[in-house]
């Protein structure tokens with residue numbers, strides 16, 4: 001008899017789900033795989049996510065937000081706190097689909113004396129009070145340092161972090177024991193150019209993403225001179 005080890009059905013189901021979510025992200029053009037990519041750090045990798053493209057398809061974003069909301073539906077949530085303006089569209093979709101009908105706010109990131117910090121815009125500060133139940137939402141979790149800072153901020157205000165929902169989690173790190181739900185949990189190895197297996201095999205290096213970052217200049221339109229300002 002063939003006694004191939006059988007996989008745990010729960011693990012299989014989450015594997016299938018993850019594949020579907022990856023496929024959705026691929027269709028937005030945000031996820032690149034099976035490539036040989038130069039990262040801004042100078043490292044090489046096989047996979048890449050363009051964060052700014054993740055939420056360009058409204059129906060996909062709504063669908064993915066609903067999956068996160070469904071996971072946290074059993075917990076009452078007063079506020080969905082986006083880690084920054086970048087994750088705000090996803091946060092909106094999560095809040096819209098959560099049965100508690102939470103409000104949505106966002107944190108801001110910055111540097112003070114070379115140290116990373118997060119804060120809440122003044123207008124939002126009164127919305128997170130002692131006892132407020134907060135769901136944190138992030139698009140891509142790499143090191144998780146922003147999330148850790150935000151958890152501390154929420155707890156300093158006397159509020160409670162219900163959990164963390166994200167699209168993509170690259171780290172398996174722990175966030176003070178808070179429940180984390182991610183649509184895709186996947187880290188990809190990065191290599192220094194000297195011991196990159198793709199370089200060794202002679203696979204051409206894709207420098208597109210680094211070049212694009214170097215050229216990144218927002219398109220601007222100058223305000224019209226007064227001649228046009230008053231209309232006709």
Ligand SMILES: [Zn+2]
Nearest residue numbers: 044196198199
């Ligand atoms: Zn390489």
